[in-house]
Amino acid sequence: MSGDWRIPLVLLAVCVLAAAVAYGAPHVLSDYFVRIILLIALNSILVLSLSLSNGFTGVFSLGHVGFIGAGAYVSGILSIPVQQKMALLPHLPSFLHWFSLPFLPATVVAGLFTAILAVIVGYPLMRLSGYFVSVATMGFLIIVNVVLINASDFTRGARTFTGVPLETTLPWVFAWLGVTLFVLARLVYSPFGRSMKAVRDDTIAASAVGIGVLRARLIAFVIGAFFSGVGGSLYAHYLGSFSPNTFYFAMMINLIAMLVLGGMESLTGALVGVVCVSILSELLRSVERGFTFAGITVPALFGASQIVLGFVFILIMIFRPKGIMGDRELTFGLAARSARARKRREEQNA
Amino acid sequence: MPEAAIPLLHIDSLEVRFGAVRALKGVSMDVRQGEVVALVGANGAGKSTTLRTISGLSRPRSGSITFAGASIGGRPPPQIVRLGIAHSPEGRRLFGALTVAENLRLGACTRTDRAKIAADTERLFALFPILKQRWRQLAGTLSGGEQQQLALARALMAKPRLLLLDEPSLGVAPLLVRQIFDALGELKRQGVTMLLVEQNIKLALELADRAYVLRTGSVALSGSSAELRDSDRVAQAYLGAAE
Amino acid sequence: ADPIKIGYPANLTGIQASLDGPMLNGAKLAASEINDAGGVLGRPIELVVYDSKSDATTISTVASQLIDSDKVVGIIGFADSDSVLAIGPQVQTAKIPFITPGATSPKLPSQIGDDIFLAAFGDNVQAAVGAEFALNKLKAKTCYLLTDIGAEYTTLLSDYFVSAFEHGGGKILERDTYKTGDKTFTAQIAKLKAMPEKPDFIFSSSLAEEIGLILKQLRQAGITLPVVGGDGYDSPLLIEVGGEAANDTYFTTHAFVGEGASPKVKAFSEAYKKATGKEPENAFAPLGYDTVKLMADAIKRAGEPDPAKIRDALAATSGLEGVTGTITYRPGVSVPDKSVSVIGVKDGKLFLADEAAPSFVAEP
Amino acid sequence: MSGFEYIVQQIVNAVSLGSLYALVAVGLSIVFGVLRLTNFAHGDVMMVGAFTTVLLNALGLPFVPAMAAGVVGAALAGFLIERIAYRPVRDAPDVTRLLTSLAVTYILENLGILLFTSSPRNFPLPAILNESWQLSGGAITFTNINLLTIALTFVSLLLLGWFITRTTTGLGMRAAAEDMPAAQLVGLDVNRLIIVAFLVASAYAGIAGVLWAAQAGVVQPQMGFTPLLKAFVAAIIGGFGSIAGALLGGYVLGALEIFIVAFLPSSVSSYRDAIVFSILIAFLLVRPGGLLKPNREIKL
Amino acid sequence: MRTRGLTKAFRGLVALKDHAIELREREIMGVIGPNGSGKSTFFNLITGFSKPNAGQIEFRGRSIIGLRTERIVSLGIARTFQGSRLFPSLTVEDNVLAAAQLRHPVGPLDSVLRTARYRTRVDKAEAIAERLLDLMGLTAQAGRLASQLPYGDQRRLEIARALATEPALLLLDEPAAGLDSNETTALVELIRKIRDLFGVTVVVVEHDMDLIMAVCERIQVLATGEVICVGTPEQVRNDPRVREAYLGHA
Numbered sequence A: 001m002s003g004d005w006r007i008p009l010v011l012l013a014v015c016v017l018a019a020a021v022a023y024g025a026p027h028v029l030s031d032y033f034v035r036i037i038l039l040i041a042l043n044s045i046l047v048l049s050l051s052l053s054n055g056f057t058g059v060f061s062l063g064h065v066g067f068i069g070a071g072a073y074v075s076g077i078l079s080i081p082v083q084q085k086m087a088l089l090p091h092l093p094s095f096l097h098w099f100s101l102p103f104l105p106a107t108v109v110a111g112l113f114t115a116i117l118a119v120i121v122g123y124p125l126m127r128l129s130g131y132f133v134s135v136a137t138m139g140f141l142i143i144v145n146v147v148l149i150n151a152s153d154f155t156r157g158a159r160t161f162t163g164v165p166l167e168t169t170l171p172w173v174f175a176w177l178g179v180t181l182f183v184l185a186r187l188v189y190s191p192f193g194r195s196m197k198a199v200r201d202d203t204i205a206a207s208a209v210g211i212g213v214l215r216a217r218l219i220a221f222v223i224g225a226f227f228s229g230v231g232g233s234l235y236a237h238y239l240g241s242f243s244p245n246t247f248y249f250a251m252m253i254n255l256i257a258m259l260v261l262g263g264m265e266s267l268t269g270a271l272v273g274v275v276c277v278s279i280l281s282e283l284l285r286s287v288e289r290g291f292t293f294a295g296i297t298v299p300a301l302f303g304a305s306q307i308v309l310g311f312v313f314i315l316i317m318i319f320r321p322k323g324i325m326g327d328r329e330l331t332f333g334l335a336a337r338s339a340r341a342r343k344r345r346e347e348q349n350a
Numbered sequence B: 001m002p003e004a005a006i007p008l009l010h011i012d013s014l015e016v017r018f019g020a021v022r023a024l025k026g027v028s029m030d031v032r033q034g035e036v037v038a039l040v041g042a043n044g045a046g047k048s049t050t051l052r053t054i055s056g057l058s059r060p061r062s063g064s065i066t067f068a069g070a071s072i073g074g075r076p077p078p079q080i081v082r083l084g085i086a087h088s089p090e091g092r093r094l095f096g097a098l099t100v101a102e103n104l105r106l107g108a109c110t111r112t113d114r115a116k117i118a119a120d121t122e123r124l125f126a127l128f129p130i131l132k133q134r135w136r137q138l139a140g141t142l143s144g145g146e147q148q149q150l151a152l153a154r155a156l157m158a159k160p161r162l163l164l165l166d167e168p169s170l171g172v173a174p175l176l177v178r179q180i181f182d183a184l185g186e187l188k189r190q191g192v193t194m195l196l197v198e199q200n201i202k203l204a205l206e207l208a209d210r211a212y213v214l215r216t217g218s219v220a221l222s223g224s225s226a227e228l229r230d231s232d233r234v235a236q237a238y239l240g241a242a243e
Numbered sequence C: 001a002d003p004i005k006i007g008y009p010a011n012l013t014g015i016q017a018s019l020d021g022p023m024l025n026g027a028k029l030a031a032s033e034i035n036d037a038g039g040v041l042g043r044p045i046e047l048v049v050y051d052s053k054s055d056a057t058t059i060s061t062v063a064s065q066l067i068d069s070d071k072v073v074g075i076i077g078f079a080d081s082d083s084v085l086a087i088g089p090q091v092q093t094a095k096i097p098f099i100t101p102g103a104t105s106p107k108l109p110s111q112i113g114d115d116i117f118l119a120a121f122g123d124n125v126q127a128a129v130g131a132e133f134a135l136n137k138l139k140a141k142t143c144y145l146l147t148d149i150g151a152e153y154t155t156l157l158s159d160y161f162v163s164a165f166e167h168g169g170g171k172i173l174e175r176d177t178y179k180t181g182d183k184t185f186t187a188q189i190a191k192l193k194a195m196p197e198k199p200d201f202i203f204s205s206s207l208a209e210e211i212g213l214i215l216k217q218l219r220q221a222g223i224t225l226p227v228v229g230g231d232g233y234d235s236p237l238l239i240e241v242g243g244e245a246a247n248d249t250y251f252t253t254h255a256f257v258g259e260g261a262s263p264k265v266k267a268f269s270e271a272y273k274k275a276t277g278k279e280p281e282n283a284f285a286p287l288g289y290d291t292v293k294l295m296a297d298a299i300k301r302a303g304e305p306d307p308a309k310i311r312d313a314l315a316a317t318s319g320l321e322g323v324t325g326t327i328t329y330r331p332g333v334s335v336p337d338k339s340v341s342v343i344g345v346k347d348g349k350l351f352l353a354d355e356a357a358p359s360f361v362a363e364p
Numbered sequence D: 001m002s003g004f005e006y007i008v009q010q011i012v013n014a015v016s017l018g019s020l021y022a023l024v025a026v027g028l029s030i031v032f033g034v035l036r037l038t039n040f041a042h043g044d045v046m047m048v049g050a051f052t053t054v055l056l057n058a059l060g061l062p063f064v065p066a067m068a069a070g071v072v073g074a075a076l077a078g079f080l081i082e083r084i085a086y087r088p089v090r091d092a093p094d095v096t097r098l099l100t101s102l103a104v105t106y107i108l109e110n111l112g113i114l115l116f117t118s119s120p121r122n123f124p125l126p127a128i129l130n131e132s133w134q135l136s137g138g139a140i141t142f143t144n145i146n147l148l149t150i151a152l153t154f155v156s157l158l159l160l161g162w163f164i165t166r167t168t169t170g171l172g173m174r175a176a177a178e179d180m181p182a183a184q185l186v187g188l189d190v191n192r193l194i195i196v197a198f199l200v201a202s203a204y205a206g207i208a209g210v211l212w213a214a215q216a217g218v219v220q221p222q223m224g225f226t227p228l229l230k231a232f233v234a235a236i237i238g239g240f241g242s243i244a245g246a247l248l249g250g251y252v253l254g255a256l257e258i259f260i261v262a263f264l265p266s267s268v269s270s271y272r273d274a275i276v277f278s279i280l281i282a283f284l285l286v287r288p289g290g291l292l293k294p295n296r297e298i299k300l
Numbered sequence E: 001m002r003t004r005g006l007t008k009a010f011r012g013l014v015a016l017k018d019h020a021i022e023l024r025e026r027e028i029m030g031v032i033g034p035n036g037s038g039k040s041t042f043f044n045l046i047t048g049f050s051k052p053n054a055g056q057i058e059f060r061g062r063s064i065i066g067l068r069t070e071r072i073v074s075l076g077i078a079r080t081f082q083g084s085r086l087f088p089s090l091t092v093e094d095n096v097l098a099a100a101q102l103r104h105p106v107g108p109l110d111s112v113l114r115t116a117r118y119r120t121r122v123d124k125a126e127a128i129a130e131r132l133l134d135l136m137g138l139t140a141q142a143g144r145l146a147s148q149l150p151y152g153d154q155r156r157l158e159i160a161r162a163l164a165t166e167p168a169l170l171l172l173d174e175p176a177a178g179l180d181s182n183e184t185t186a187l188v189e190l191i192r193k194i195r196d197l198f199g200v201t202v203v204v205v206e207h208d209m210d211l212i213m214a215v216c217e218r219i220q221v222l223a224t225g226e227v228i229c230v231g232t233p234e235q236v237r238n239d240p241r242v243r244e245a246y247l248g249h250a
Ligand SMILES: Nc1ncnc2c1ncn2[C@@H]1O[C@H](COP(=O)(O)OP(=O)(O)OP(=O)(O)O)[C@@H](O)[C@H]1O
Pocket: B018, B021, B022, B023, B041, B042, B043, B044, B045, B046, B047, B048, B049, B050, B090, E148, E149, E150, E151, E152, E178
């Protein structure tokens, strides 16, 4: 399936550009803008991980934030400096006490942990369909929340979990975003991705052509959970302190809004959704503080940004019911085409 | 042939599009009171689209539909049903989670004459005895042929002045196809006007007074059933579409 | 002259809004009083307000806006420790003095650093006062403990209460829990009723939204034991929702704003009413007010609006009279020593039951 | 207090909590039944009902007419939401409509905050509803508001059951839920059906909102979220879209919540929500169609 | 393949009763019967979509009862559905490829790493899909969404998809329903060609007697779940029970 020769060039260019932004931005832009860029990239990882099951496999999970939360806590527990651990988490089992992991291994472990969790949770849950799987995964989110609140030896309970080193920088997030995109793109546009979409379209027909419905759903769910866990770890090292309620319904609704708005059945759609929602809400947030324009003073109306955002969502849904991108990808004409399609084209030209 | 001069249904250069697809490209036809008109043609010729546009499910892009003197093009379906057009659609479209009884009751939901509804139901049982046996069964669990009979019966419950039928023989066993067409013949004798879409041309032309042959969205041929039966022009009209 | 900018991130929407809203009103009142009186160092002060939406991520974004774009010299904000911890690292890195009017976790300064100050007493202090009040004034030795496990404040307060109460010789007979947002406590109450040994009183570590309801359901079930709690009770809802059921309830808080309150409090209430059209909703309003005054006082003593100097001046604050009590920071301690008011309810009215400093305070 | 009395008291508690959940779930189920839409704004319609009642009561209107006005206000709000937000996306995919209803929630909640601030306000319940009954020498207690909730829930069961299965409009709603074009083809005015469904469901939300606020003692712009969540769960347990299922689901959920606290030690019962959901998930796996729907085999 | 004593009841209603059938290699067998006589139920039981109450199904000497559908398909039984069930959001080509992948599987890991195995298997699957689309005359439509196809093409695509799983036994449920007479005639040729090219055994359920009589070598007739007659088209046509239950006295 070799594509056309321009693709490696473009990929290289994108990588160079990303590296330039990652390393250059903090020197050029103010901390505020750096943070916005970072958050956009971070949320992209989370929304992409959600799109695998929700968009491509047709399992509308409301529980991914549970994986994000689990990933954040696992990575947090692993990477708090040893001397602080004693003070913050005195009742931690001793084998966790004597070491602390650097950022990268902690993140990978968090991802693996959530992936294993997803296998356990998904094995029964992925048998359900439609609304039932949504409710069941939402139940998973609630269970995670309750466990985080109650397992205070590990998580400090409802109290803020703090002391996680602030290591999430632009290069890290960009690198992980690259990995996520790479893996998901190859997965979604491969025979396996085709099985996922077949399962989404019609489970009965899918099993009639020999596709294991449970297997396809489970794999999508687990891979999504892995990247959610990674995203959770990045989040933990971005915020430094968080509590169980940081990873709860508000975050879930936010991520789903980004996903659906951008287009569930498209990877670039997920990115477009994140960028649009982030920039729009940042703009609105600065407008709602009130401003003076051409001598007219508009008073502060806190909460107005959410209202406007709500109306914008409704308008987009009315005019683009399948999200901004629908199921199309932004490829700029550079899609890797299958050998077959190329051959067919050549035949037509001949 | 019935004498009424003004047609009950008059369609004039109807055009319908789905995005870039021109499903109908200027179709004109008439259905007179008391008449059975067949609409035949190859797959994708636009037969179902014609019926859907008459009953308001699709909107015409241009052209006019007149029913009993009133222009109905582009009106919403419930209004059209109230004027007396009942449509038994492609794929039956029964309410699968409702019982046979409830499906029939909804078929009559535009009517207010309660006593007559009960009498009509009895008459339908004479036509389709199986429905009486399955009275309390959910429509979704009926077999294909049973569903087809229910779909027909549901449309008849509205006591329509014009009945639109989309492939009533689809998926029905031969014996039952006979029975259904016998029932349709009985309805014809009772004076029900019908516009019938059917793949089984032989049966269709037996029942119908006249027929139109559609080919890729326009009328390729029309005439009385007798004329069409005896010529091979129908086959030719079809073949034109097959290439 | 150019205004001196003080950052004010506030959770005006989301779950924290009912506390941060009144607090902002109080803060604005203080700022306008100061500006009417000529400002600080000859310059007016300006509160740069952003809505941080009760969301940790937004808080960190807002922090960078305040520090980087608005170049504020100090920051005031939040009624809960979660939010303070969320903003903490950035504030500490930028070395900007930060005062939280409402968060009461005494651990905050040690968790974040020396730029963080509390304007209110610590939970360990109020819990100790509550425990000693129960032991000494109510003569109650045995306790039933009900904890809201959905919030940091309520869990922490319970822990501090237990250690102070047990230190003073009291005994916890039974513990039970619920979660913020619950509306029915009948199951817990029936369990309490079925206890073999009756406790002398109930300590309920709760927030304003629930406590009125808990009291109502307790009394409806025929339980008349006194109920003790912390400053989470401090809102008109206690009496409005609880009604008669609120009688024989005691809570520790920052200031007594009811009938017979000190002149300072009365003056504040009137000014607040004039500015917003309503009575102060809860003690967070005067806390917001006091905190702005505290910051202004430190800026004045620093001599110039320079963050490092303001921090040092702040740490040296001593005997600053506020609506919610007198603020003094002991050297090296960023939690003020303030006296705690114990307020009781009788015949549907609040009264000052005690005003005390505790004899034993649990470690933060 | 004997063990028996203790159990009776907990059953009383479970029934009254369950009734409240059921009442919310029924409204949610009606809308789902006809539109296949999880109406997240249902909780906010409850909020509208409760706030209308509080405001009118504060302006001097007695409680009962204020409550009636609250119900009407909620119905009106539901009507407007359908007209403005849901109708344009009626044919869109499920998730699109889900997001639309989330957006409506967003708007209503923040509008509430702008107008009324997010501070909770007291809900002025007439004293008579607060009165409690003592049985068995005070060992078993329940209040008038509990009784009212239970009674209203039962009445609504009967009324709605009759409406959905016996009237043409009710039948039409079920038909439209399944196949909207086909419903139009038999002459059902689908727009009217949906409006009726929203009016009925929102009026229910209004009643439930008032009762919920009465139980909670306070009203707040964000008050709709918890009941919505509970009702969503209850409705799914029962079989989404089925009225009887929603009721049953409400009671099951209420009983689970109460019994876990009542009969398990507090160190375990603090995991209440986790236990409830574990049971639910286990249950969904055994009966994927909900309580009331038999496991019907697929028909191909 | 053969079945014995196969019985299925839906809450009291016996849809299939004591059904037995024995198929020879490479034959074309017709199953006919009035509506509701249990034909689709028979297909559902064989392909594992529902479980029989009693009876045995043996495929190439082994029992396949209780196996999951995907397992049965991989053993070599493929089917089409009454009224088509395509993957509407996939292209025509992808519909076939989704099935062709069964014999040339690539896992997620291969997909991400694009191993050598990935390439060869994908190429094989694509070759199969290409051949089938060509056979069915769908090559020109390869890039269109399945949902946009005319009905006749959809039915052919469904057959192509079933064939892509490389079955030994192909079950066709009413393949001619909704086709016009020209297409039905073409279908007769197509079914024969499929048998000859791929060497599969074919079972056709159909109400179109012309098609059944033309294509089938043997026919089994069901009525209310029971087999009333098995035989050559000629025998069946002249059987009085069949005339009464099914064909009518036309
Ligand atoms: N909703 C739609 N969107 C896009 N194209 C459509 C739609 N409905 C019909 N078409 C197209 O319009 C044309 C006419 O379709 P129609 O269903 O009317 O054909 P028909 O004559 O009824 O065929 P058949 O015998 O297969 O039922 C076809 O090319 C079809 O693909």
